[in-house]
């Protein structure tokens with residue numbers, strides 16, 4: 049699944065980042081395979097996603113989130 | 123060791139670089155711009171005993187040596203020795219809570235071979251957040267001296283200061299194994315250019331030799347590799363016990379990010395700020411006004427009459443007053459903005475408003491400048507510094523002057539009272555409706571222009587919004603005061619110069635004129651009225667005649683053919699030119715030109731409402747009045763705005779473009795309105 053489908057209280061792990069579409073800045077911020085992401089607040093429709101990436105709080109757009117593949121953590 | 127060397131403060135955004143900078147340098151700092159860009163540059167010095175000094179440079183936040191914004195570009199240009207600022211040594215400032223993400227930049231700078239220390243800031247929160255760090259092991263692992271500090275509690279700063287002179291003794295060997303580097307291709311260059319680090323050679327090599335897609339892949343590989351290294355080191359040394367962490371974040375976020383309440387709270391905060399800026403600034407502004415008119419009169423009284431005295435009293439002193447008068451508004455606005463930033467609330471505002479403003483090519487942060495623009499465009503334009511994306515910042519700067527600032531109000535009020543009937547439409551007063559309409563017109567034009575500009579301006583940086591959501595914090599008074607101080611100082615000394623020059627120039631044009639009419643104005647008027655008027659009335663007539671025959675007056679007449687289609691004559695033309703100093707001057711100029719001889723608005727209004735055109739029509743009839751209001755709503759009739767835009771965009775290009783498009787919109791709209799109504 050992709051990151052825009054993340055649910056509250058269901059942390060995920062980054063599997064693959066489509067770097068053709070994702071700016072290098074995001075990779076350098078730590079969106080790399082293996083990074084843990086959880087959702088901090090439920091997003092509004094088309095609104096920004098407020099997430100925690102390995103302890104780092106940030107908000108990103110859903111367009112970017114669609115380009116980041118993640119998997120649920122068992 | 124050199125007697126003087128540069129010490130760069132580097133680090134991710136919001137790690138406390140500027141706070142540390144303030145601690146290290148105190149008031150020994152100067153604020154300017156990096157050449158060619160709108161990024162603020164802060165420099166300060168620390169003087170040590172043995173007679174040498176360190177030049178500390180506070181750099182903007184960057185996540186890595188990679189240019190994805192003007193800020194990051196500056197950082198990477200400096201590090202890669204492409205600027206005049208030599209990267210002699212550095213402190214990489216990081217935040218204990220985000221150590222992992224901060225270390226990416228650290229390992230990159232370290233591998234460039236720059237002597238550096240790692241400064242871990244915000245250590246005051248460690249207990250509260252359940253964080254422990256084995257610093258001495260990490261020092262060994264990173265081959266770097268580490269300082270755990272808190273600028274908030276002033277801990278660790280002295281130790282750091284003591285060690286700064288020894289920074290050149292630090293280990294500059296490569297830290298992260300370079301196996302993401304394609305060795306073969308650069309080995310040749312490396313041999314030729316032996317002095318620099320392998321990583322440095324590689325960086326400049328890939329920049330020159332790769333296409334964009336390849337470059338992206340390489341950078342990706344590098345980041346993954348470096349993070350693997352960082353994780354392995356932090357696993358041994360950093361421990362975060364989330365159970366112990368206690369945080370207000372989610373509770374406060376529930377309130378401030380609520381889709382409805384969040385916005386209502388923000389609008390209320392804004393209204394409060396706004397109200398305070400208006401009412402608090404009034405007192406100091408009145409005092410400044412009084413002081414400068416006193417000084418001006420006093421100068422005229424004590425110095426012998428002559429050209430020099432008048433230049434000093436009417437040109438220079440009044441001009442300086444015109445700069446100083448902005449200080450209260452700037453100081454108050456930045457006090458509030460800085461508090462909002464320091465508390466972490468500003469990021470929430472961006473989060474809330476980003477969606478609605480993005481449609482117009484603006485950022486969530488544009489809301490502050492836009493709304494401040496209703497008080498005055500000067501502080502508003504200065505406050506765009508907080509917008510990270512340069513294109514959004516530029517657009518905000520360009521459209522903010524459309525917002526109805528308080529200097530337009532006197533112009534609107536007098537015109538409305540002359541041409542709009544004081545009658546009611548149901549319960550609505552026509553005059554009130556007109557005023558409201560003018561405010562809305564400003565907002566509308568700002569949004570439309572923003573939309574158009576966002577399509578027209580190209581950006582070399584991708585705009586993918588990423589907002590850091592920092593912890594909520596109690597603001598540090600000292601940081602707030604530093605912001606206020608440095609903003610005010612840079613306004614006075616940079617924009618101030620331009621404002622002063624233009625106002626002296628305008629004064630010269632208004633108080634000089636070619637030919638005998640100007641020179642003998644007094645005689646001519648005396649002869650004309652032949653003592654039929656009393657001294658005061660004669661004086662007003664003389665002033666009016668002088669203005670008519672001054673360079674400004676002549677320009678007004680030259681412009682008349684252009685202004686006629688809008689319903690204006692040369693007298694209104696003169697008032698438009700002089701009001702370039704400040705819009706409200708429009709009213710005063712009309713008073714002079716129609717020899718009103720009073721500063722009372724009602725008298726001025728009465729007198730000018732009778733004025734007729736040569737064809738017998740009332741000069742200020744409905745079409746002309748409305749056309750003028752529309753003109754003032756859209757035209758960039760304000761030299762101070764031009765000065766501040768020049769300062770903020772660091773070039774004359776944008777103020778010229780802005781002046782041209784705003785004046786064109788104003789002219790065309792006023793033309794349409796006049797032709798339609800008459």
Ligand SMILES: Nc1nc2c(ncn2[C@@H]2O[C@H](COP(=O)(O)OP(=O)(O)OP(=O)(O)O)[C@@H](O)[C@H]2O)c(=O)[nH]1
Pocket residue numbers: 133134135136137138139140141142181182183184243244245246247271272273274275463464465466595597598601
């Ligand atoms: N708790 C705590 N907060 C701090 C400390 N130092 C700075 N801050 C806060 O961190 C925030 C950012 O500080 P700045 O000094 O502006 O950070 P910066 O690195 O210059 O930020 P940019 O210039 O935007 O990159 C402010 O809200 C400071 O009050 C500290 O030691 N402890």
Ligand SMILES: [Mg+2]
Pocket residue numbers: 139140141180181182183
């Ligand atoms: Mg800073």
